[in-house]
Amino acid sequence: MSIGNSPEDDRPSIGRVLQQARIAAGLTVEEVSTSTRVRIPIVHAIEADDFSRCGGDVYARGHIRTLARAVAIDPEPLVSQYDGEHGGRPAPTPAAPLFEAERIRSEPRRPNWTAAMVAAIVAVVGFVGFTFFKGGDNSPTANQVAEGPTSAKTTPKPSASKTADPKPAPSDSAIAAAPQDKVTVKLSASQGKSWISAKDHNGRLLFDGLLQQGQSKTFQDKERVDLVLGDAGSIELFVNGKKVEDRFQPGQVERLSYTKGDPEVG
16 A cells, blocks of 8 residues: 655755746846855755755745745745754744833933923023012112013023924935935835845945835935846836836846936946
């Protein structure tokens, strides 16, 4: 009597899934290595289901996620498959203490302008009251002494309120105004999700990951922004405040470069 294989035994391996997705996306191993910063020998090893070069389970899971996003597939089923084949997932580290510590550090930086204003008003009122009490004979000299400090002390109040006005944070519309001395690129995943990569003129990675449908990203550099779009047909592109009207096909991989001039591919 023979025993058949379970459905899990028939599913493709992690390396095979990543390799097929990369080929379908039209990417080479070198291009994936450049966009993800995962070395070429490690990419080859993972596609051959050899995780010994990753340096441990934690790094192996991270590489699987990074490579999956680079070829525009969901990394979670592959990570779950890895956990099932390599002894399970480690216990997560609680994030609540880190959040509390960050929140506690940030609060003392906020100036309490209300308390400062109240203290200044109390000081002025106290001084005026003391002056009137000391000069209770209603003589012209006493009145002049009382009136003089009152006007002098009340003058700084408007300046205190001006310093309390916070400067408005820059918004997407302000960034979209596209300053003349910089290149500004905005990506919106209006038609679906897409993996994107963005670099500045020095080749420094600005962003590398999956842009979900409805999300937007804005990048800015003083000379040039280089882009790789995993699914260009899902992206609306705005360069220096102008919409780029190129008609990209769904699933099309595009490599683009924009400068401070008109929105033309460099």
